[in-house]
Amino acid sequence: EKQKNAVQALIDEFTVSADLLKAxxxxxxxxxxxxxxxDGETLAMIPSHVMGRLDGTESGSYLALDIGGTNLRVVSVHLSGHGPPVTYQTKYPIEERLKTGxxxxxFDYMADKVGSFLDEQKIKVSPGTQIELGFTFSFPVLQTSINRGKLIKWTKGFSASGMVGKDPVAYLQDAFTRRHIPVRVAALVNDTVGTLLAHAYEHPDTAMGVILGTGCxxxxxxxxxxxxxxxxxxEDVAADEMIINMEFGAFDKERAILPLTMFDNKLDRKSVNPNSQILEKMIAGMYLGEITRNVLLNLVDRRLLFQGQISxxxxxxWTFETAYMSAIEADASPTLHxxxxxLESTLNFQSTDKVDRQIVKLVVELVGRRAARLSAAAIAGVLEHTEGWKKKASIGIDGSLFEYYPSFDTDIMDGLVEVFGETVRTNISIGLAQDGSGVGAALCALLAAKHANGP
Ligand code: ADP
Incomplete structure (x- = not known):
C-alpha cells in the first residue's frame, strides 16, 4: 500500500499533462x-550568420575540423550534387597538456593534423588555391561573422591559456598560414547549425536542427x-533568413514554468553549474540517469525499494547511466530479465525481486517520457513561432539519446499532436540527422563562400 502511494505520487510529479506542455x-x-x-536573455538566440537554404544540388570538396570532445576529428566531405555525401575521417587524440597548455x-597541433590528413588522403590543392574548411568549435563563442568570433569561456576540461576573448578562427588560420597549409577557415560552426544543414542536404525542407546527446x-x-x-x-543582403542557435538548454533559469521536482533540485545543486541549464538538466543524456538514481535512492531510504538496501x-x-535506461525501457520480458x-550484474545488487524491477522500470519510464515531452514543448515553441507546423517540414535530430532511447521520437510526435492536432503528424517529419560537425560544417563552409561571393 505504501509502495502504491509512493509510485502514484511519482507518476503525478513526473507526468507532463497536455495543458502543462502547452503552457x-x-x-x-x-x-x-x-x-x-x-542580448543577455535566458534564451541566447545567437545569430549564426548562416544565410540561404540548401537544395541538395550543392557540390564540391570541403574539409571539416571538429574539436570539443575527447578527440580532434578531421573530415573530408565530397558533395556530388545528388545523393548522400561521401566522407572520410580520421580522429586524433588530444593530450591533456594540449588542453591545458x-x-x-x-592550434598548431590542429593545423598539423589537418596537414597530415591532406597527405594521408592524398588531397591535392591546385597551386594558388585553398580548400575551404568548416570549423566546429564546440565551446561558447560570441560569433561576429560567419568566420569570426570570440571565445567566451572554455568548458569540458579545456583551459588553454591566452584564448578567452580571442578569435579561434584567427588562431587556426594563422597556424595554417605559418605552415603553408593551403586551407581557408571559411566558417565557424555551432553543432546544432551543422546538424540543421547536414539534414537539409538530404531533406531540403529542414527547418530545425536539434541535439539530444550529452546536452540539448x-x-x-x-x-x-x-x-x-x-x-x-x-538592406542589401540577398537572403531574408538566418539560422539562429537558440542555446535552449538554458530555458527557465527563472524556474517559472518547468515542473522541477526535489530530485531535479538535488541534481542541480550538486552539478558543476548550479542554477544554469535548467531545461537541459531535465532532458539531456548527461543527466537522466542521475535523476533516476536520485528517485531510486529516495525510495530506498523510505524502505520502499530493495528492502531498504542500496548497492x-x-x-x-553518476553511476546510473542513461544508456541503462534505454535497455530497461526496451525490456519487455515477463521477468524483466x-x-x-x-541491477545485479552491473550495479552489483545482491538480489532484486520482480516488484523492485517493476518499480525501477516505472521510474525510468517516467523520467524518460518527461524528457521527451519537454523536448516536444521546445520544438512546438519553434513550430508555433515560425508557423512551421502548417506546412511540410523536416526536423533533424542528432545525439545518442534520440538515436537509442526507445520511443523518444514517438513521444515527441505525440506531444506535438497534443499541441497542433493530427495535421502535424503528416506535415512534420522528425528524423535522425547525421554528422552535423562533418557534413554540416562542410555545408556551412560552402554557404559561407557562396554568400561572400554574392548571390
Ligand atoms: P555528444 O552529445 O557528446 O556529441 P552523444 O550524442 O553520443 O555525444 O551523447 C552522449 C550522451 O548520450 C551521454 O550522456 C550518454 O549518457 C547518452 N547515451 C549514450 N548511449 C545511450 C543510450 N543507449 N541510450 C540513451 N542515452 C545514451
Missing amino acids: IKDNFIKGMNKGLER DAKAL NGAYIERINKIKKWKDAK ADLNQM ATRKI
Whole structure:
C-alpha cells in the first residue's frame, strides 16, 4: 500500500499533462522573442550568420575540423550534387597538456593534423588555391561573422591559456598560414547549425536542427526582420533568413514554468553549474540517469525499494547511466530479465525481486517520457513561432539519446499532436540527422563562400 502511494505520487510529479506542455510551449515562445530582441536573455538566440537554404544540388570538396570532445576529428566531405555525401575521417587524440597548455600549441597541433590528413588522403590543392574548411568549435563563442568570433569561456576540461576573448578562427588560420597549409577557415560552426544543414542536404525542407546527446540544444531558420537585436542587418543582403542557435538548454533559469521536482533540485545543486541549464538538466543524456538514481535512492531510504538496501555502486553519483535506461525501457520480458542484469550484474545488487524491477522500470519510464515531452514543448515553441507546423517540414535530430532511447521520437510526435492536432503528424517529419560537425560544417563552409561571393 505504501509502495502504491509512493509510485502514484511519482507518476503525478513526473507526468507532463497536455495543458502543462502547452503552457511550457507558450512560455518558451516568450523566451524566444525576448532573446531575439536583446542580448543577455535566458534564451541566447545567437545569430549564426548562416544565410540561404540548401537544395541538395550543392557540390564540391570541403574539409571539416571538429574539436570539443575527447578527440580532434578531421573530415573530408565530397558533395556530388545528388545523393548522400561521401566522407572520410580520421580522429586524433588530444593530450591533456594540449588542453591545458598554451593556446598556440593547441592550434598548431590542429593545423598539423589537418596537414597530415591532406597527405594521408592524398588531397591535392591546385597551386594558388585553398580548400575551404568548416570549423566546429564546440565551446561558447560570441560569433561576429560567419568566420569570426570570440571565445567566451572554455568548458569540458579545456583551459588553454591566452584564448578567452580571442578569435579561434584567427588562431587556426594563422597556424595554417605559418605552415603553408593551403586551407581557408571559411566558417565557424555551432553543432546544432551543422546538424540543421547536414539534414537539409538530404531533406531540403529542414527547418530545425536539434541535439539530444550529452546536452540539448536547437537551431532553426528565422526571418531576419524578426532578429531585432541584430544591428548589422543590411538592406542589401540577398537572403531574408538566418539560422539562429537558440542555446535552449538554458530555458527557465527563472524556474517559472518547468515542473522541477526535489530530485531535479538535488541534481542541480550538486552539478558543476548550479542554477544554469535548467531545461537541459531535465532532458539531456548527461543527466537522466542521475535523476533516476536520485528517485531510486529516495525510495530506498523510505524502505520502499530493495528492502531498504542500496548497492555501493548505486550509492555513487553518476553511476546510473542513461544508456541503462534505454535497455530497461526496451525490456519487455515477463521477468524483466535485462533490468535484473543491469541491477545485479552491473550495479552489483545482491538480489532484486520482480516488484523492485517493476518499480525501477516505472521510474525510468517516467523520467524518460518527461524528457521527451519537454523536448516536444521546445520544438512546438519553434513550430508555433515560425508557423512551421502548417506546412511540410523536416526536423533533424542528432545525439545518442534520440538515436537509442526507445520511443523518444514517438513521444515527441505525440506531444506535438497534443499541441497542433493530427495535421502535424503528416506535415512534420522528425528524423535522425547525421554528422552535423562533418557534413554540416562542410555545408556551412560552402554557404559561407557562396554568400561572400554574392548571390
Ligand atoms: P555528444 O552529445 O557528446 O556529441 P552523444 O550524442 O553520443 O555525444 O551523447 C552522449 C550522451 O548520450 C551521454 O550522456 C550518454 O549518457 C547518452 N547515451 C549514450 N548511449 C545511450 C543510450 N543507449 N541510450 C540513451 N542515452 C545514451
